[in-house]
Amino acid sequence: MVGMATRLAIVTGRIVAWMMRRSGLGGGTALPGLVALRLAPDLLTRLARELPSGAIVIAGTNGKTTTARLVAESLRAGGVQVVHNRSGSNLPRGIAATFLEATDWLGRLDGDLAVLEVDEFALPTVVRAVKPRLLVLLNLFRDQLDRYGELETIARTWRRALDELSPDATVVINADDPILAELTADFRERRWTFGLEDPAVALPTLPHAADWRLCPRCGAALEYRCVFLGHLGQYCCPGCGFTRPALTVAGQRVRHGSAGLLLDVRWGDRTVTVRSQLAGVYNAYNLLAAVSAGFALGLEPEQLVATLAEVPAAFGRQERVWVAGRELTLLLVKNPTGFNEALRLLESTRRKCPVLIMINDLEADGRDVSWLWDVDVEALRLLSVPVSVGGIRSGEIALRLTYAGIEPQGRYPGVVEALDRWLATLPPDGCGWVLGTYTAMLELRRELARRGVAVEFWAQ
């Protein structure tokens, strides 16, 4: 049972959320939490204590929302009542809002276990407050430099988060990321490592956008036997012998296309085949993270696999919508590696569809758009499909494309305007890809909801 002050904060927060939804001001995924945290700064700690099965925290530059969704659905299928920030609102205020939603008016939390995706910088704060039993670290890429700064800064922040963990907590890490392997090196006994073991999906070289080329231990240039995505792969250091740790859970025989993914997952001497509706090599990593978390929590492999096959894409992540007879696939792009992987997904599908790229530069997108120049948009030229651009920085992406030898078909500064005018250029029963930054996708999504072809993201 929580105290009086906490209860007051909960009630106030809930009233704010209720008012926001009534007045159409949004889903109340942040402000109610902000208000409640103001009134009771220890709200997260107090509410997390009420969870009988504790919390799972998931962090990483790319794949947080998808992985959290996979883990939450797997638990739900096992009959666990899950508290989950599914809207992707991943700052402390968003997590507080999520908790508020799961409490009743008396301040009682209705849930067994929390699955929380957490912003990179908020990780120490959230870990200190909720003391998770399981911490899943997915990857560390360069993202929104104006907000997150350099990779080493984030790595140091995460080290503080790891120090906040309770002694019986388990960490699950992507061992293909050298930074994470080094960060968690002293967790050997309570660390689960996952990674890929499939040269067939390896990239020919380390891509330009690879952020981490040096050994995190001694600073020498890392050597890669295989690069799977960004700087993720099978690495070893010629200087100090630092190498990818042995995998607890290994992904093998990855088969991917537009319809989804199929991969073999080996742990110990067992192997299961995991099927998913999510496509792209990056989702193989998300699936491996979810499977590892599931195993670490003691879920039944057969049931886990059955559930994962059913989980659909999260907001703007390979989501499919039909607008005026056209089939659109929405892909959220936030950073060079994510954008490159989206393009790789386009390449892997046989169907030729026109592409619309929408770039905004608001706070939530990152105000610095220079990352567009680190994306290998040249891949689009090989696809030879018409490309159009939109958003606040449509001029910037158009210029980037021309430097890759691609002449944009259309340029539309407004998001809704872009959608309509671009749709008109598609054949009536055609298909299209929409790649967009966060706020562009949000606005697009809102417009689609208004037209009744998609639901608001918080209600998903």
Added chain:
Amino acid sequence: MRLTICWLYARTMNIYGDRGNILALVERCRRRGIEAEVVELGVGEPLEPGRCDLFFWGGGQDREQVAAAHDLQGAKGEVLRAEIERGVPLLAVCGGYQLLGQFYRPAHEPELPGLGVFDAWTVAGSRRMIGNVVVDSPDFGELVGFENHSGRTFLGPGACPLGTVRIGYGNNGEDRTEGCRYRNAIGTYLHGPVLPKNPQLADYLIACALALRGRSDHLEPLDDALAWVAHEEAVQRARRERQGLRHFWLLTRRWSRLP
């Protein structure tokens, strides 16, 4: 005609979309029938005098910047200084710019020696200067980019700034100067990247390189309509940020749709 562009510390110092600057240089040469070869020069690799026609040096994380600073102490630094003295054009952004000054003094670590090409020095600041930036330059007109630095650079009496800050912070957020110039070397905090959106600056560097090879004829103009669209778009963003409107942008979008 063939130009050799040397990309200093390409692997380790290319954090802010610096590849865009190289793309702009190479592509703008190519469109004029000039072949441009890019040579990457990393830590420990020697610099041959007279080999390169143009230098580009980007920004990097702290650790990489330290490695570059030490790499330039000695013969390699001497050669680079002599090349700049000879008039070889150079563009250095952010971290590279800082190391072309006298020294860089971090908050807690030991002082980093610079090449001393610019009469300037940099000290670590407590607040990061982040945002779109618009600069008025006497020689290049309006320049636009994005800055993100905590180092504050101060110019000595003998130094010539690249321009005056109209919107943003510039060298130090105090004296409204931005960047520094010496001979044909330009140091700046503008990334974004700077050259694609400011084609006049790219063409200046190319023209300098050609002049040094004895070709002082005018560069053929290119169709830069889209570059100026992107330029203007960035200026608009800077202006809007100054007005503080960005915080309200989403809200107004919502309100405009209410009955």
